[in-house]
Amino acid sequence: MRLLFLGDIVGRAGRDAVNAALPNLRRALSLDLVVVNAENASHGFGLAPEMARALFAAGADVLTLGNHAWDRKEIIPYIADEPRLIRPLNYPPGTPGRGAAVVEVPGGRRALVVQAMGRLFMEPLDDPFRAVQAELAKHSLGAQGSVQAVVVDIHAEASSEKQAMGHSFDGRASLVIGTHTHVPTADARVLPGGTAFQTDAGMCGDYDSVIGMGKGGASLRFWRKVPSERLAPAEGEATICGLFVETDDATGLARRAEPLRLGGGLSPAMPRP
Numbered sequence: 001m002r003l004l005f006l007g008d009i010v011g012r013a014g015r016d017a018v019n020a021a022l023p024n025l026r027r028a029l030s031l032d033l034v035v036v037n038a039e040n041a042s043h044g045f046g047l048a049p050e051m052a053r054a055l056f057a058a059g060a061d062v063l064t065l066g067n068h069a070w071d072r073k074e075i076i077p078y079i080a081d082e083p084r085l086i087r088p089l090n091y092p093p094g095t096p097g098r099g100a101a102v103v104e105v106p107g108g109r110r111a112l113v114v115q116a117m118g119r120l121f122m123e124p125l126d127d128p129f130r131a132v133q134a135e136l137a138k139h140s141l142g143a144q145g146s147v148q149a150v151v152v153d154i155h156a157e158a159s160s161e162k163q164a165m166g167h168s169f170d171g172r173a174s175l176v177i178g179t180h181t182h183v184p185t186a187d188a189r190v191l192p193g194g195t196a197f198q199t200d201a202g203m204c205g206d207y208d209s210v211i212g213m214g215k216g217g218a219s220l221r222f223w224r225k226v227p228s229e230r231l232a233p234a235e236g237e238a239t240i241c242g243l244f245v246e247t248d249d250a251t252g253l254a255r256r257a258e259p260l261r262l263g264g265g266l267s268p269a270m271p272r273p
Helices: 013-030 049-058 075-081 128-136 159-168 215-226
Strands: 004-008 033-036 061-065 102-103 109-117 149-155 175-179 197-200 240-247 254-262
Touching: 004 149, 004 175, 013 033, 013 049, 013 240, 013 254, 033 149, 049 061, 049 075, 061 149, 075 109, 109 128, 128 149, 128 159, 149 159, 159 175, 175 240, 197 240, 197 254
Parallel strands: 004 033, 033 061, 109 149, 149 175, 175 197
Antiparallel strands: 004 240, 102 109, 240 254
16 A cells, blocks of 8 residues: 655645645656644644645545634534544543544545544643554454555654654554654654654744744743744745655555655655655
């Protein structure tokens, strides 16, 4: 299976870039599954239903959220009716939506996508490790299993927590990938047990910024330690950042993992077809 995970979309620049590029990326890389983190798509805070619909139309199979899941209140009724939009699995029981999705992919195959949110320097949610473990226990991975690919999005601040998630589920997932910190890390690889991993996928947004936000106002907050005007996304040319993974059809584990960086100001990287 050939899958692509794209990091946090930030604002209009990120949305427009992803919507424009996804159809061509699906063709060029012969993608079976596309997962996109979209929790910052709406002006940097949350996701509006019409934006989710546009991303699905462009070629996303599953959208994940994170700590800004509920910033746009209209997402609450939408997420109840859209199983391809998921929020962190370890929110308390009774939270709207769901934390995992099983989707059909070409060739009569199925893929499981799970999201969990870290707890270090984040909201005090339930244990993400036990939540992911319980979800993965419901499924078997591989050609003869209930799913042929498993993707885990760990939305967390601390690199250590994201790396611990990767090692904890090495051999049980096709991909464990970090989101939230908006800077692509240089450690994309296949772990010893066969799980593709990257500490953070980076963002899809304008990198002439402070993690996607206008650099002037964001920088002043560090100088003055007094909140200024509401932060707004930078609107320059966006870079699309993510990770391409090719899995073994028999096991569902990763054969290769290659970064994707397209457009904007970062050094380009395009996976081999």
